Amino acid sequence: MRLLVIEDNARMAALVADGLQRRNFVCDVAHSLTAAEDAMGGATYDAIVLDLGLPDGDGTDWLTSRRKYHEMPPAIMLTARGALEDRITGLDAGADDYLVKPVEIDELAARIRALLRRPGVRIQPVIEVGRLYFDVANRTARAGDQEIDLSRREADLLELLMRHAGTVVHRAVIENALYSFSDPVTPNAIEATISRVRRKLEDAHVTGALHTVRGVGYMLKDNGA
Amino acid sequence: MTDRRSVSRRLKRGLGLIGLVGTFLLLAAVVFFYSFTFAHLDAQAAMARASREMLEHVALPVAILMIPVTVLVLRVIRQAFRPLEEAAAEIEAVQGHERGFRIDNSQMPTEALPFTSAVNDLLARLDEAAKRQEAFAADVAHELGTPLALLSLELDRLEHDDAERLKKDVAAMRRLIDQLMLLAQIDADAVAQIPLAQISLSDVASDVVGAAAPAIIAGGKTIELVTGIHAPVTRGRREAISAALRNLIENAVRVTPAGGAIQVLVGPGASISVRDEGPGLPPDRLRNLVQRHRRADHASKDGAGLGLAIVERIMAAHEGTLETDPDRHELILRFPEP
Structure with missing residues (x-):
């Protein structure tokens, strides 16, 4: 997966790129918005890591204006300002996610992976979380080499959780994704589906990956790495 | 020291002195003026006469003058100082704001x-x-x-x-x-x-708990959210309330032993409580933590006091309070009822 890191502090940019490379991303670095535009003319990126304050302009403004006319890969904004308002402006401007500097490379890498798992991001025939694989086209799942037999609804749920692996998926999101408006959702329906998926994962020796955050939602977590 | 500082006491003393001196001078005047006339009368009649004269010419005028003056002066003094007392009470009440x-x-x-x-x-x-x-x-x-x-x-x-x-x-x-x-x-x-916005405490709690959960689960602890049927709302700034709750959860994670559970409870009323498995925080220690950023034994080495002080500031800005219930191991964000 190829990333573009746009950051004016050369040392910081090199360190971020280096850290991401060690986590199996391919990274290019641009020190200004002009350089970023040049780079994007010459290559296709899967995601952008964007610093807010750059010598030739503000990252937020750049992203907003570029989104209007160009197909843009998902962007993670890095903001040094811990300010509450700035985070929200960043997201409004079309950043898909933000991190407040100083960032942990592990966190950044995890967020990028999560972004890339989102629907509509390039063609992803297979979503991968640790030992778990989900084939989007065939709607089948396997753990390592072992097939996991899932009903349609269980498959939908597992896909949803895998796309958001490492973050808590709220119950309301699950309800909306799995049940249509006309479909009445009984309070236990989601729990029942979750426990069936959990049992099937455990049968496939994927244990302790599906977590319940009671009162909020569920999270699938890669226990391996 | 206090005698010297109290204006009304000094006035009372001054008025008392004036009364005494006045009485003495009037007495002297009466004695001086009447001493010749009474010389021919027998002793008993003279005593009775002198007593009456003194009552009429000394005690009565002194009383008629001094009592209203004293009452009036003390009243004026009290009234003059009342705005200062009120200001002092206001200053006292404004603590935290x-x-x-x-x-x-x-x-x-x-x-x-x-x-x-x-x-x-x-x-x-x-x-x-x-x-x-x-x-x-x-x-x-x-x-x-x-x-x-x-x-x-x-x-x-x-x-x-x-x-x-x-x-x-x-x-x-x-x-x-x-x-x-x-x-x-x-x-x-x-x-x-x-300007403040109408905020659902359940929504805020759900977002914050959801965002905090991955790290808590990775640390081998669990967190859950308990909401009632009622959906309490408050007026405030969402990001600030989120930050306050985040700080309370961080604090709870810090004091909860491995394998322990953290509970976030919305309600009753416009409140959010965070229950941990720590030793519980007594009110006076919370006050210390908050007011002086002092760290109790409860906390560890990474700015817990500052974290709670910030929560307190956020709550003060929302006209709410940060409370502790050591028996239930809870810290509570209490917002004013809308």
Whole structure:
């Protein structure tokens, strides 16, 4: 997966790129918005890591204006300002996610992976979380080499959780994704589906990956790495 | 010392003295004036006469003058000082909201104005100084961001046993800086008086718990959210309330042993409680933590006191309170009922 890191502090940019490379991303670095535009003319990126304050302009403004006319890969904004308002402006401007500097490379890498798992991001025939694989086209799942037999609804749920692996998926999101408006959702329906998926994962020796955050939602977590 | 300072006591003493001196002088005048006339009368008749004369010409005038004067003077004094007492009570009551507070001069007697005006000027200068100090702290925190980021990135490359330990130190430093920035932000907001929005406490709690859960689960603990049927709302700033709850959850995670559970409870009323498996925080220790950023044994080494002080500031800005219930192991964010 190829990333573009746009950051004016050369040392910081090199360190971020280096850290991401060690986590199996391919990274290019641009020190200004002009350089970023040049780079994007010459290559296709899967995601952008964007610093807010750059010598030739503000990252937020750049992203907003570029989104209007160009197909843009998902962007993670890095903001040094811990300010509450700035985070929200960043997201409004079309950043898909933000991190407040100083960032942990592990966190950044995890967020990028999560972004890339989102629907509509390039063609992803297979979503991968640790030992778990989900084939989007065939709607089948396997753990390592072992097939996991899932009903349609269980498959939908597992896909949803895998796309958001490492973050808590709220119950309301699950309800909306799995049940249509006309479909009445009984309070236990989601729990029942979750426990069936959990049992099937455990049968496939994927244990302790599906977590319940009671009162909020569920999270699938890669226990391996 | 207190005698010297009390105006009404000095006045009472002065009036008493005037009364005594007046009585003595009048007595002397009566004795001097009548001494010849009474010389021919027999002793008993003279005594009775003298007593009556003295009552009429000494005790009566002194009483008629002195009693109303005393009453009046004391009343004037009390009234003159009442606005000062009221101002003192206001100053006492304003604890925690000192920023921008001034003494109301409209009811002050002219004589007290120079003093209260000077106090107000002092308050203004203190506000200004506090603002400068906070802006400076925010600047420092901001400037520290880049070197700290570089440091943690360099540590990430370092494949050494010590690297993990150092990373933890850097992370603690980073949290501290985040807290400082947040503190500066709250005060900036309080000054700017940004209009408040209607906020559902359940929504805020759900978002914050969801965001905090992955790290808590990774740390081998669990967190859950308990909401009632009612959906309490409050007026406030969502990000600030989220930050307050985040800080309480961080605190709960810190004191809860491995394998323990943290509960976030919305309600009853407009409140959010965070229940941990720590020893419980007594009210006086919470007060210490909050007021002086002092750390109790309850907390560890990464700015817990500052975290709770920030929560308190956020709650004060929402006219709410941060409370503790040590028996239930809960810290409670209580918002005013809408």
